[in-house]
Amino acid sequence: MSVDITSRVLPGIGVCQELALHDGRRLGxxxxxxxxxxxxxxxxxxxxxxVDIALNDDEANAVAExxxxxxxxxxxxxxxxxxxxLIVEQLPVPADSPxxxxxxxxxxxxxxxxxxxxxxxxxxxxxxxxTPDFVLQPGDLVVxxxxxxxxxxxxxxxxxxxxxxxxxx
Amino acid sequence: MAAAxxxxxxxxxxxxxxxxxxxxxxxxxxxxxxxxxPVIPLYLLAGLCFGQGGVLSLSxxxxxxxxxxxxxxxxLLVMLGLxxxxxxxxxxxxxxxxIGVLDGLLNxxxxxxxxxxxxxxxxxxxxxxxxxxxxxxxxxxxxxxxSGRLGNRETPAILGVLVIEDLAMALYLPLLTALLAGxxxxxxxxxxxxxxxxxxVVLVIATRYGRHVTKLVSARDNxxxxxxxxxxxxxxxxxxxxxxxxxAAVGAFLVGIAVSGAVAETAIEVLAPLRDVFAAVxxxxxxxxxxxxxxxxxxxxxxxxxxxxxxxxxxTGYVAARRAGVKRRGxxxxxxxxxPRGEFSVVVAALAVGAGAQAKLGPTAACYVLLxxxxxxxxxxxxxxxxxxxxxx
Numbered sequence: 386m387s388v389d390i391t392s393r394v395l396p397g398i399g400v401c402q403e404l405a406l407h408d409g410r411r412l413g414x415x416x417x418x419x420x421x422x423x424x425x426x427x428x429x430x431x432x433x434x435x436v437d438i439a440l441n442d443d444e445a446n447a448v449a450e451x452x453x454x455x456x457x458x459x460x461x462x463x464x465x466x467x468x469x470x471l472i473v474e475q476l477p478v479p480a481d482s483p484x485x486x487x488x489x490x491x492x493x494x495x496x497x498x499x500x501x502x503x504x505x506x507x508x509x510x511x512x513x514x515x516t517p518d519f520v521l522q523p524g525d526l527v528v529x530x531x532x533x534x535x536x537x538x539x540x541x542x543x544x545x546x547x548x549x550x551x552x553x554x
Numbered sequence: 555m556a557a558a559x560x561x562x563x564x565x566x567x568x569x570x571x572x573x574x575x576x577x578x579x580x581x582x583x584x585x586x587x588x589x590x591x592p593v594i595p596l597y598l599l600a601g602l603c604f605g606q607g608g609v610l611s612l613s614x615x616x617x618x619x620x621x622x623x624x625x626x627x628x629x630l631l632v633m634l635g636l637x638x639x640x641x642x643x644x645x646x647x648x649x650x651x652x653i654g655v656l657d658g659l660l661n662x663x664x665x666x667x668x669x670x671x672x673x674x675x676x677x678x679x680x681x682x683x684x685x686x687x688x689x690x691x692x693x694x695x696x697x698x699x700x701s702g703r704l705g706n707r708e709t710p711a712i713l714g715v716l717v718i719e720d721l722a723m724a725l726y727l728p729l730l731t732a733l734l735a736g737x738x739x740x741x742x743x744x745x746x747x748x749x750x751x752x753x754x755v756v757l758v759i760a761t762r763y764g765r766h767v768t769k770l771v772s773a774r775d776n777x778x779x780x781x782x783x784x785x786x787x788x789x790x791x792x793x794x795x796x797x798x799x800x801x802a803a804v805g806a807f808l809v810g811i812a813v814s815g816a817v818a819e820t821a822i823e824v825l826a827p828l829r830d831v832f833a834a835v836x837x838x839x840x841x842x843x844x845x846x847x848x849x850x851x852x853x854x855x856x857x858x859x860x861x862x863x864x865x866x867x868x869x870t871g872y873v874a875a876r877r878a879g880v881k882r883r884g885x886x887x888x889x890x891x892x893x894p895r896g897e898f899s900v901v902v903a904a905l906a907v908g909a910g911a912q913a914k915l916g917p918t919a920a921c922y923v924l925l926x927x928x929x930x931x932x933x934x935x936x937x938x939x940x941x942x943x944x945x946x947x
Contacts, residue, residue, distance in 0.1 A: 393710050396646055396717045397637040398695060401705050413705035418637075418819070425705030432884035437702025 490517025500531025601841015626836030635810015654718030690896025856921035
């Protein structure tokens with residue numbers, strides 16, 4: 386599972402990390418102090434860049450989130466296996482949800498059901514540990530951990546079919 | 555300063571001259587970015603075009619621009635120091651010392667030899683040695699970034715050479731300053747001994763007690779205080795170093811090294827725009843104080859020097875990359891990348907000419923820097939073609 390990573394200091398510029406891929410190719414990631422990142426695929430020599438893709442801060446973060454999202458789901462799956470009785474589900478926020486465009490805190494999901502919202506998936510990107518002031522949008526997937534009953538309740542809250550007292554479902 | 559020079563018209567002329575100068579530099583910067591070329595040669599060329607007897611003559615702002623140019627050198631050096639951490643310097647020194655020695659011998663000696671052959675005397679020989687020795691960190695870092703070679707295996711070797719050169723300057727500049735100041739061999743030896751002592755002490759302080767120096771200027775969440783603190787400390791130490799004949803530039807470099815961590819990162823951010831302004835003024839001022847008419851007579855000499863020292867610099871790069879275990883193409887990439895000379899050569903020439911050494915050093919250095927940057931740019935892509943030929947079955 387572990388990947389062989391070598392690191393090279395680039396004085397005055399930043400650092401370059403090189404990963405040995407399973408197919409024998411090598412992938413380099415240059416992190417410049419300016420925040421700019423370079424993704425490098427090495428040539429047949431293994432010394433020079435055959436491809437160099439420069440990413441700015443936002444682009445690098447987007448790539449990291451996309452690559453990190455399955456990682457998060459995988460970890461949650463492991464968590465689920467470890468904790469008997471707990472389930473993880475990605476619950477949609479429908480367009481007609483009473484909580485679309487409202488802060489997460491307004492759902493009072495945790496207080497009302499005991500389930501925890503650990504992340505929100507938005508357009509393929511994982512936004513982990515959302516705070517109560519995180520504003521939900523239609524189309525978001527809310528990653529919820531809890532008992533089957535609690536998670537079902539959260540689903541009802543999100544799609545607006547839960548009673549106003551929060552005890553139904 | 556302006557008020558001392560005269561009345562309101564003087565101030566008005568000064569503002570107009572300064573404004574025209576900076577605006578012109580801004581246009582040049584845009585041109586450079588448009589065509590993706592380093593801006594230093596453009597600043598030099600602009601200075602040369604409008605030099606003595608040219609279209610633009612700085613009458614009112616001459617003194618101000620001269621001081622601004624001096625501050626430009628100090629800011630160039632403090633930024634260089636800030637960009638390297640003391641640990642990076644130490645590890646580079648340990649790993650690359652033999653390459654540093656080879657680099658010094660191969661590239662400084664041709665300059666010194668040529669000055670001696672031309673009959674310019676020993677001091678000018680030492681100055682020209684410095685001019686041909688040091689590659690341009692600024693130009694090379696930009697070329698590496700733009701051509702997507704930062705991730706390459708040979709890049710740490712290239713940067714290692716640059717680091718060693720910059721460190722060597724911390725010893726070379728005081729030597730040159732002492733030589734230029736005159737006095738017997740004894741005085742020069744004392745000056746160099748002081749310089750070696752000061753540099754070693756500062757390196758030790760920076761690695762062991764860098765936190766305390768950093769605390770001196772650190773200002774939590776207040777970039778304005780940080781800017782003033784770092785700038786003040788830099789000018790203060792630079793002035794003291796100048797007084798001790800250790801060279802103001804070296805003092806500034808050492809301050810940059812001593813400031814470390816998050817403070818250094820913020821300092822780079824806040825100082826960068828200042829450095830850009832003043833360093834640009836420095837390059838232009840150097841061009842302005844060089845008479846374009848003096849360029850042609852020294853052109854053959856500068857060309858010979860550029861060709862010879864491009865060859866010797868390529869040897870340095872090739873050997874450094876081979877030592878790092880890089881294959882043939884990468885060695886050639888390292889070789890051609892190191893060719894451009896830049897800010898240090900101009901700093902050395904300005905220092906020498908300012909102290910009244912051989913006047914031809916100015917135009918020679920200007921020609922030489924422009925030629926090495928041109929040669930470097932022309933051959934930069936050449937190792938890539940080597941790849942295409944090689945990979946054919």
